[in-house]
Amino acid sequence: xFCSNPGSWASHQHFHPHSIKIPxxxxxxxxxxxxxxxxxxxxxxxxxxxxxxxxxxxxxYALDQINSDPELLPNITLGARILDTCSRDTxxxxxSLTFVQALIQKDTSxxxxxxxxxxxxxxxxxxxxxxxxxxxxxxxxxxxVLRLFEIPQISYASTAPELSDNNRYDFFxxxxxxxxxxxxxxxxxxxxxxxxxxSTLASEGSYGESGVDSFQQISREAGGLCIAQSIKIPxxxxxxEFDKIIKRLMETSNARGVxxxxxxxxxxxxxEAAKRANLTGHFLFVGxxxxxxxxxxxxxxxxxxxxxVTILPKRASIEGFDQYFTSRSLExxxxxxxxxxxxxxxxxxxxxxxxxxxxxxxxxCTGEERINRDTPYEQEGKVQFVIDAVYxxxxxxHSMHLDLCPGAMGVCDKMDPVEGRxxxxxxxxxxxxxxxxPHLYLLRIEMQWSGGDHQIPDSVCSFPCNxxxxxxxxxxxxxxxxxxxxxxxxxxLDEMNCETCPFNMRPTPNRTSCRSTPIIKLEWHSPWAxxxxxxxxxxxxxxxxxxxxxxxxxxxxxxxxxxxxLSYVLLTGIFLIYLITFLMxxxxxxxxxxxxxLLLGLGMAITYSAMxxxxxxxxxxxxxxxxxxxxxxxxxxTSQLAITFILMSVQLLGVFxxxxxxxxxxxxxxxxxRPPNPEMARGVxxxxxxxxSLICCLSYxxxxxxxxxxxxxxxxxxxxxxxxxxxxxxTMYTTCIVWLAFVPIFFGxxxxxxxxxIQTTTLTVSMSLSASVSLGMLYIPKVYxxxxxxxxxxxxxxxxxxxxxxxxxxxTRLSQKSNDKQNGETQNKIEPDRTQ
Numbered sequence: 001x002f003c004s005n006p007g008s009w010a011s012h013q014h015f016h017p018h019s020i021k022i023p024x025x026x027x028x029x030x031x032x033x034x035x036x037x038x039x040x041x042x043x044x045x046x047x048x049x050x051x052x053x054x055x056x057x058x059x060x061y062a063l064d065q066i067n068s069d070p071e072l073l074p075n076i077t078l079g080a081r082i083l084d085t086c087s088r089d090t091x092x093x094x095x096s097l098t099f100v101q102a103l104i105q106k107d108t109s110x111x112x113x114x115x116x117x118x119x120x121x122x123x124x125x126x127x128x129x130x131x132x133x134x135x136x137x138x139x140x141x142x143x144x145v146l147r148l149f150e151i152p153q154i155s156y157a158s159t160a161p162e163l164s165d166n167n168r169y170d171f172f173x174x175x176x177x178x179x180x181x182x183x184x185x186x187x188x189x190x191x192x193x194x195x196x197x198x199s200t201l202a203s204e205g206s207y208g209e210s211g212v213d214s215f216q217q218i219s220r221e222a223g224g225l226c227i228a229q230s231i232k233i234p235x236x237x238x239x240x241e242f243d244k245i246i247k248r249l250m251e252t253s254n255a256r257g258v259x260x261x262x263x264x265x266x267x268x269x270x271x272e273a274a275k276r277a278n279l280t281g282h283f284l285f286v287g288x289x290x291x292x293x294x295x296x297x298x299x300x301x302x303x304x305x306x307x308x309v310t311i312l313p314k315r316a317s318i319e320g321f322d323q324y325f326t327s328r329s330l331e332x333x334x335x336x337x338x339x340x341x342x343x344x345x346x347x348x349x350x351x352x353x354x355x356x357x358x359x360x361x362x363x364x365c366t367g368e369e370r371i372n373r374d375t376p377y378e379q380e381g382k383v384q385f386v387i388d389a390v391y392x393x394x395x396x397x398h399s400m401h402l403d404l405c406p407g408a409m410g411v412c413d414k415m416d417p418v419e420g421r422x423x424x425x426x427x428x429x430x431x432x433x434x435x436x437x438p439h440l441y442l443l444r445i446e447m448q449w450s451g452g453d454h455q456i457p458d459s460v461c462s463f464p465c466n467x468x469x470x471x472x473x474x475x476x477x478x479x480x481x482x483x484x485x486x487x488x489x490x491x492x493l494d495e496m497n498c499e500t501c502p503f504n505m506r507p508t509p510n511r512t513s514c515r516s517t518p519i520i521k522l523e524w525h526s527p528w529a530x531x532x533x534x535x536x537x538x539x540x541x542x543x544x545x546x547x548x549x550x551x552x553x554x555x556x557x558x559x560x561x562x563x564x565x566l567s568y569v570l571l572t573g574i575f576l577i578y579l580i581t582f583l584m585x586x587x588x589x590x591x592x593x594x595x596x597x598l599l600l601g602l603g604m605a606i607t608y609s610a611m612x613x614x615x616x617x618x619x620x621x622x623x624x625x626x627x628x629x630x631x632x633x634x635x636x637x638t639s640q641l642a643i644t645f646i647l648m649s650v651q652l653l654g655v656f657x658x659x660x661x662x663x664x665x666x667x668x669x670x671x672x673x674r675p676p677n678p679e680m681a682r683g684v685x686x687x688x689x690x691x692x693s694l695i696c697c698l699s700y701x702x703x704x705x706x707x708x709x710x711x712x713x714x715x716x717x718x719x720x721x722x723x724x725x726x727x728x729x730x731t732m733y734t735t736c737i738v739w740l741a742f743v744p745i746f747f748g749x750x751x752x753x754x755x756x757x758i759q760t761t762t763l764t765v766s767m768s769l770s771a772s773v774s775l776g777m778l779y780i781p782k783v784y785x786x787x788x789x790x791x792x793x794x795x796x797x798x799x800x801x802x803x804x805x806x807x808x809x810x811x812t813r814l815s816q817k818s819n820d821k822q823n824g825e826t827q828n829k830i831e832p833d834r835t836q
Contacts, residue, residue, distance in 0.1 A: 024079020031132025054380035062390035136160030136207035150420030183214035197461035198257035211261030226479035228255035242273035257459035281450030468511025536581035573606030593687035604701035609647035615711035
């Protein structure tokens, strides 16, 4: 209210200091962020050229087009009341109360002017619908008020998903898709880049928070995408707040991708903070439609923002608006009360105002500057949607007018005032044709990243594991893992698991599969084979020489005295012992394995059976001589051969039983040479003879050897000139020493990777040594005499068994007498001690 005095009209000019009034038959409200949010304590800050002025001019352009269109709302002029929200929801709420003033009943009965007259009550304009707001937080705040007064609202940029709640925001409509759509697009972009580990950054408020919530929900449903950090920018940031945000983002530096749902002021400060932290090119921003195609957030920060991917709803550039806006000047655009401020900011000059000095650093505006000639111009991304919102309201009013005022010129009584809920129904009936099916197609080859690189940077928590490595997931973070090498004999079954190769296989060098283990055998050229073969050849040659000598001098006294029959048997056994070396080294096969079983113990059994028969015969003769003059039984050559073959048959019987129970065959032993390094693994081709079966095969020969040794010990008192008792004794003592050395070597190497080679060499060398001892002790001296001292190979006087008995008796008595003499001397020495 105001009184009719001259000074009152002057004050009216400032009744709406932050609004534009466009007269018309029907008035639409407009909410635009002409200015940024002001610093602490001030509602408004610097002007927003694109998000504010471009969008607001788009509404003015749309009103001009509609008012000049004879087909749309003929004879009805649309007016407007446009307000500045200053990008702040609380300030916008205060401003929007202007829209509902006409609907608030005021009691002015007690108001009087100073002269006593009643005041003139100026009827406020009635706003039938509102275009706006831009920010979702502002739209939410304003929508709560407008719904109380049933004023429809159409937003051109508010995309918060919660505004889709028709129960809470029933008078709210929008011509842009909600954030869930662009959140889906962002998820698709991140996946197309091959990223799986990103951070989110949101301005505090419904737009930022709900946008990030949508992104997180969609990414969870899609899977394969993890959020490293979710940071919120405070509504009123403190000094240094953005530097802290950058520092927090660097705590997960692998998450280079940053999903940003923030207003353009916050975006600009984030870029500035990243530049201050010398992190230009590190962060890969994916911005929402609040960034879109606007240049103001990246002004002077282009290097930091290089490579950013931003989202905008599908739009078409309005050519008519470009012509309209670039033709605007200070002279023809006086209705825009903020245009002078825009002019100064866009052209970086200063307009002269009464009483205000011009900054010396800035040039003076001439008014002749032109948009898109003196400064770059690009249509702001939401201009189309502002125009769509105004046209949606106009089409709804047109349909309403046709229904309520058919044939009437101008606004009829039924539309004065316009009923809000009815208008809302008409608005919801307005149709817009979409621009095709939604899809995402990225020309990744044409994308340029920081430094001009065309290679897509990584934003992953963990890089893919190398072949042969499995993923060990980090608990609670499905995109993060540690790579563990499949060790030992494991190969990579899949990306999460390692599995041990089958027993007959080993992993490939890259451990992605298994391959057959190489099969080896003891080769003739191996050092492990050369020595045994050399000894065996020498032994065979020596044995052959002895046999040939004995055959040639078969009837000489030395040959006959040595017991020709048993000697040939014994030499056959020695020959077989040497021969087994070749069978042990030969490539295993069924025949070779059969001969190994047969000859391994048979040669020794033959040798020690003959020796045992000889020592037993000597022992029995001299024992019998002590008791009687009659000779013992079974001392003839035929009997000796019979005893020897009986002893041998036990070994043969055991071997044939073994053949019947387990037929000879070969096996490949993969456990014997299976060291920690799989590259050294080998399968050993061998006969099916375990260490135990080998010992069992030799056990009978060992029993014969031990028994023979016992008889050799018992026969140690036989005269040196009598037969072969002493040489046999020395042979058996030496053989026992050889085999006692064999046992620890054989079993001590059971865990060695060279087990087969060591054991085969040890066994063959031990057998060759024992054969050589027998050959050397028993027959080499005889051959030496036969060859080099034939004069000693003559017939000596035959001794009867009685003479043998007498010699044995005499030997015994001499032995006893020697013992008694030693005992007597000891007693004589001891007795004086007793008398003392």
